[in-house]
Amino acid sequence: MDKFTTLTGIAAPLPLVNVDTDMIIPKQFLKTIKRSGLGKALFYEMRYDENGNPNPDFILNREPWTRAEILVAGENFGCGSSREHAPWALKDFGIRCVIAPSFADIFYNNCFKNGILPVVLPEEAVGKLMEDAGKGGNARITVDLPQQTVSSSEGEVFRFEIDPFRKHCLLEGLDDIGLTLQKIRHIDSYEERQKGAMPWLWNGSAA
């Protein structure tokens, strides 16, 4: 997995609440058997018209936000379906960090598996960063994961909270499966205990 440490980049404002994963990546793009190439379909229905032509008003179609690396959005971002295609599409477009007052659980979790940092900040702070993001090219926002801060282009600093284990994994770019396989003896012994305590989960069925 790609590491995430610090990032200074153009932030795109998306002042909508309840941005759902159908909006982030509609179902017709879920038919792929790959993880790559979804960036062009990010926010498809807002970004393109019925004929597939770019909507010139949509933020990610406007300069300089076509090069955005940070997204600032309203509360409950990423609600709905569990599709990991949503973070895959964001990442493929170039977004490495999403800042919002709150996130839906599954999306939030999926971000960390893909080297994307979701930052939760209070409504007021998000409002200020949203305004900053609206300024465009010269207004670069800095996200510092080791320090757990976001700095606006005007130097205002907001501190955010993050789970220490998740922070560690992002900073080091660690592979979860590799980490878990180091605990294989714990899994082995759990399974032995469970066979005694809940045997029907082992031999009550076709198992």
Add this chain to the structure above:
Amino acid sequence: MSEPRTLYDKIWDAHVVHEADDGTCLIYIDRHLVHEVTSPQAFEGLRMAGRTVRHPEKTVAVPDHNVPTDESRLHGIENEESRIQVETLKKNAEEFGIEYYDVNDPRQGIVHIIGPEQGWTLPGSTIVCGDSHTATHGAFGALAHGIGTSEVEHVLATQTLIQKKSKNMLVEVTGSVGPGVTAKDITLAIIGEIGTAGGTGHVIEYAGEAIRALSMEGRMTVCNMAIEGGARAGLIAPDETTFEYLKGRPHAPRGGMWELAVAEWKKLRSDEGARFDKVVRIEGEKIAPVVTWGTSPEDVVPITGTVPHPEDFEGPKREAVRRALDYMGLTPGTPMTEIEIDTVFIGSCTNGRIEDLRAVAEIVKGRKVKEGVRAMVVPGSGLVRMQAEEEGIADILREAGFEWRLPGCSMCLAMNPDQLAPGERCASTSNRNFEGRQGRGGRTHLLSPAMAAAAAITGRLTDVRELM
């Protein structure tokens, strides 16, 4: 004496494989359901890393999201991308030794319908699937939630998940609900009350007489939409209704093992005095048949109500309401029952079970679908379809003018050819009314199967109680 624990606490505690100092846990997963859309990259990941599936016998695979629901599929899937995805699932299941129900197997159906149907879903177990509606299985007192594809790969390789414990939330529905009010109305009313982020970070336990009185089908409908309330999982304590449903199912325990299991399952309830971080109480008597007006499942109103005004809301929600009404083509103040519909969709993991189809048949028996309305019923599984045919439900529906389809997710997410055209308005028993969900520009009103049936007959959103 140990501390009183909630049902969630008990299932969680029984599945902790390892706990790190910071509280990050490795949780054991008992059952893993796999479908064609969110799994190909996970299997590919295993292959690239030279890993295997740790417990193929705890895993079951079925295609549901992509499959066409008309007879054409009997001769193969026409859409190339869909066909490749379904074929990939089949190949992966064969390669890794996973039980697989093929497109035309009678056991095929929506993953959350076939899990319980085949007895894969058991009380006190942990269940995951790369699909947010995995919450459905919580109806059996199983801790069940949706995961992303990276986690699908993690579970395939290790039979565990890395997690932190969620908070406990109790939603109690007291008393009983009136005639024409169903599990779908209960679950929508709850979401209307708590909002789509109301359960974020929590596992919801549903309790109270009105929940207890529901059949397993109804309980599945309630838990199914826990995710629309922001909670990854919903739970209902198992009882005789649960055991009766499960007994004799192909993958349920048998004989002495069944007795042993039931004795343990009876302990699966929240202790007296157990602490919940959040408690919501709703009076069953006050729940009316409901319908959504907007593009978020929290946009709920009784069928007797009107389309709200943006000024009724504050903060960012006001702008969201304005946008939603514009998308939905609705004017504030319009009575809900004056809204005309073009399409009726009955099915999905929320409402594609036999009880749902019985409720529809009861309303449409001897009546006709309104001219100009396209009405389709998509059973949740091949077995539901067969049962409905045996009970005469299929005949009633066909005679009334409904299309009687083959099982799949269908128009709930419109990944297959079942889609709305731009501007088309649909009365739908599914779970999400997001923009574009049922087709670009499509307008979705979520409601119960009985209410959808009533809308099919009159051609507009209708209070089903008038047709009872």
